[in-house]
Structures are given as structure tokens and as C-alpha cells.
Amino acid sequence: MTNRAIDLETDVRVLVDLVSTRSESGNEAKAAHVFAHHASQLGLQTEVDVMNNAIAHRGPPAHEVHTHIFLLGHIDTVPGDIPVRIEDGMLFGRGSVDAKGPLAAMLIAASRADLPESVRVTVAGAAGEETAGSAGARFLAQHHRPDACIIGEPSGWDGVTLGYKGRLLVTASATRDLSHTAGPDDSAADMVAQWWRAVTDEVAASNQDHTRVFDALQSTIRHMSTESDGLTETATIEVGFRLPRWISPDQLIEQLTARTPVGVALSFNGAETAHATSRNDPVVRHLSGAIRAAGATPRPKLKTGTADLNVVAPIWRCPIAAYGPGDSALDHTPNEHLSIDEYRHSISVLTAAIESLARELVAKSPCATASAIAI
């Protein structure tokens, strides 16, 4: 029996349809239109922009808005074809956790929330989050200036993600004329291996005073190779750094460049700066309050990965945190699945959090103050 044949309620139907529509990074258009279709059915205005970001709005037009809450998820997934099915209350499928579950929950919550008329809510499923550069979120960051933002990523329904580490991807390569391996010269592979050993020694020394992984500089080899055309040989090593808040990508690039020996060339990409929100951030407070109201103790989290929070937070500089149903240990795995019950709990939490956050933002907005004075 296909999922379409089962009489699903709207909230689950939105989730199942999104997860059933494959959307690996770079191929988001079809899923973006599925999102737009459901958003329209829920009464929201919709668009799919030039980046294939799927966007839904409710509330007054942008030029009349005094308070704007942005719910930013992503609609792309990593590759991997997991047959979509519901078993024992669990929805299996690529993207069910990372991050179509959180995106669908935000869409349903935005449609259900009881909000002041002056509040505009935007729900966006960004394209390209699973690729270095996050082109979709970067585009959205330049075209909106919300007053508060919730990033849709799996924190668990009773968790609130305060922040993510930064990232820098580095490719080191060495090329030299071939010589006999019995000779005195280092090979190209020796040269990049020595560079890497020196880097990891420095990384270990810099981490001595840090007990939390979130505060440590992490370094990992992602790929290494050697090649030769019979006259020259080239060795290449691609490494990834997870950055704590005490070092920015630019600072790490400067340090790596200064210590790189002659003969080794470096290139950089995927730079993101670490970001962590205060526990007293309004978005964190309202999400935590909604979790408490639902009967659980909120679990604040810091994550060692990177998300679109890293992209938009430095630009928007507004209250921000990440929230969504699902166990992020299942991200990118062949066993990715989401509890339907948890998904529904998260919709209730998001709805309550958006409502109370909107009321607080409206009360604090300059327009609200002005009207109070006039009265």
C-alpha cells in the first residue's frame, strides 16, 4: 500500500509528501513546489525563488510589517534513497529528520498560530544547505531582515539548539619532480603528511584548556590522494576544521598560511563562523517555555556541526535558535526516521512559541510604543 492510499491527517500528509519527494542538493525544485502547494492549501502566500528556496508567508505585506518572524529550514537533503514508509508510528525516509520534519512542523505551526495582525511570519525551505556555501540561505539572508528567527533543524521536540560550531575546509597539495624513492628527497606525500602532522600538533596544543567539544578546534582528514604522470608527482590532502568561537575562519587561514612550508599550497572553502545564542535570547526563552508548558524540561544544546544558523545569524543579528523534531544522530544515515508523535509534539511547541514570541516582539516594537504614547 502506498502512503498516498492511506488517509493521513494534514500535518502528516505534508510531512510524508515532502519526504517522498527527493530533493538532493541541487535538485530541490520539485520538492519546493510540493512545499508551496501545501502552504497554499494551508492559506499562506507562496513563492519559489530563483535559488529554488521554497517560501511561504502569512500576515501583512512586507512593506507594512512591524514584526517579522522567520522560520528557516532547508528543503534539500544529502543523497540516499530510503524507501518512504510509516512503521510503528515512525516515518522512514531521507530527510525525515534532516530536515523536512522540522520544515513541515514549522509550516504547520505557522498556519495554526494565533498571531497579532501586524505580525508577518515567513517559512522558508532553503536550497543547498547540505553543500558548503549554503547558497539558498545566503540569498535569503540578503533579502530579508526579520526581528526573530527559528532555524528548523532536529533538536528533539524537548531540545533547543543554542549554537553551532564554525567550519573551514582546506586542501593542501604538493607537487615535485619525481625522483628515486631510495634517494634523500621527501616525496610529495611526505611533504603534505609533514604539514598535516605539524597542524594536528598545534591543534592539540590549542585545545589543552578546553574540556567541551564545542570549545575545541577539531580537525579531520576528509580525503587524500597521490598521482603521477611519470615526470612529476602530486599529493593532495583535504581536511576539515570545526571551529570554536575563539577562532574565526579568517584567523585560522592566517595561522595556517603563516606556518605552511615551501612547496605546499593551500586553498580554502566552506568557511563559516561559530555562533552561539545566549540562553536569555527571546527565541530560546519562548521555545523553552513552550516545552515546559508541554510537560517536559527543556534541553539546551550546543552542536558541533554547522547549519544555516551560522549563515544568517551574523547578518540578521536578531534573536535566533534552532529547533525541530528528530534525533540528529540519524542525520545522513540509512536508518533515518522520525517519530510521528514527536513531530506532532514539536508542532505544538512551535505554535505556542511563535504566539508568545510574537506578542513579546509586538509589545517591544517602536510602533507599539508610539501608539501607547499617543493614547
Next chain:
Amino acid sequence: MSITIEANCPECDAPVQPARRPLAGEILRCTQCSVELEVTSTEPFRLELAPEVEEDWGE
């Protein structure tokens, strides 16, 4: 008329009196034992030990 907002720290029992009206979900620090406290209710004013921040991976 000012209202005195006060509760006792659940860790050391010292009185905790915020300088201004607290917000629900706000994290305060006990001046006596430095523990982090979460405002779980504003009316009546109630405090609980703030949950520890967990570490996780993903995304």
C-alpha cells in the same frame, strides 16, 4: 506600589531577588552560589535549577 519579587535558590537557599521584573524562561545566576537558575514562573515567581547545556553533533 512596588512588588517585591523574591524566591530562594533551590541549590543554596539564598534569597534571589532580580533587579527587574523577570521574564519566563529567563536564566538568572544566584549571587551566593553562582548556580544558573531558570525562571519557570513569573506569577508566582518560581525558580528551578537551569538544565545543563548538552553537546550534540549533527547538521
